[in-house]
Amino acid sequence: MTRDGMAEALRSLRPGSGADPAATGARALGVAGVVISVFPVPAADPDAIRAPEPRWWFPELSLRFEELQFTLGEGPGPDATRAGTAVLEPDLDRVRPDRWPALLPAARQLGVDGVCCFPLGLGAVRLGMLTLLCDGRHGLDDRRLADANTLAAALTATLVDGRRPAGRDDGLPWPGDGLHRAVVHQATGMISVQLDIPLAEALVRLRAFAYGSERLVGDVAEDVVARRLRFDDDGSGTHAPVGGEG
Structure with missing residues (x-):
């Protein structure tokens, strides 16, 4: 990871940059994968489903893991969504089996070794989620953790401003957009x-x-x-x- 890499990840959030925030984020943070998900605008129906929906991902494995969490309804993503705080489990082998009994064996079968999730939001307002796939051998050191928090803060600011990173309009969800799912x-x-x-x-x-x-x-x-x-x-x-x- 380099300072230049982190600068590139932050520049990818600017409209018209033409860069992929997930791919640049993965390179900058030195992680196996990145998923950036957003919450749709709250519906008038209080019984409506509220789950973050994938906006960018790199590589495809990241999306498959995100869909696995959604299917099972458990994992670091759902926990971070409920608590509003980061859930850092860079080595899933160290997680108690009874914490995510369905997810853990499925994640291992998928080839996911570790996951760190950072909720994007202001106070109680949930805007999205930054999910990092880790290699399981090394956790996020202080520098990479600080960079992940910086990227999460930049993504939150982008969501609040309502801007579309990379200036792309590919039909995937952003606040106010249609639903990926x-x-x-x-x-x-x-x-x-x-x-x-x-x-x-x-x-x-x-x-x-x-x-x-x-x-x-x-x-x-x-x-x-x-x-x-x-x-x-x-x-x-x-x-x-x-x-x-x-």
């Missing part, structure tokens, strides 16, 4: 109607089925929206998918 939100709404349950519970059902079938929640959501999969309550509090329209 639109299909998940649509499927959740359909399950809510099918089972006559709140949206939050419908998302739990969707995640549970995805986990049980060893699939990402987005893939299952696509089946629901395409009506290849339907959730029906069998009267005992469980659900079973069936094929067909509806």
Whole structure:
């Protein structure tokens, strides 16, 4: 890592820079991957899903891990979102197995050794999340931790200003934009109607089925929206998918 690398990462946040904030951030911090996620603007419906949605990622493994956390509903990202403070676990082998029982074995299978998450926001206002994938052998030393906090602060300022880093308009979420996980939100709404349950519970059902079938929640959501999969309550509090329209 160099000072020039960190300067490049900060310059990538300027409109029109043409740089990728995730790729430049990964190089500057010397980490295996970076994901920058944002929260959509709060919906009027208090039962609406609030989860950070990926805006930039590097490399593809970073996005796969982010989707894994979303599917399972556990991990350093969800914990950092709830607490509003950074969650630093650069070596997942040192994490208690009962802390994230579903995520830890899945992360190892995916090839993720360590994760550090920095919430982006002001006070209680959640704006986004900076997620770093670490190599598991070395934690963030004082210098890299300071640089990660600097990048998180710069991203927060960018979110507050409402600017688009790199001047790109690729359809991915920024405050006020559409949702990257639109299909998940649509499927959740359909399950809510099918089972006559709140949206939050419908998302739990969707995640549970995805986990049980060893699939990402987005893939299952696509089946629901395409009506290849339907959730029906069998009267005992469980659900079973069936094929067909509806």
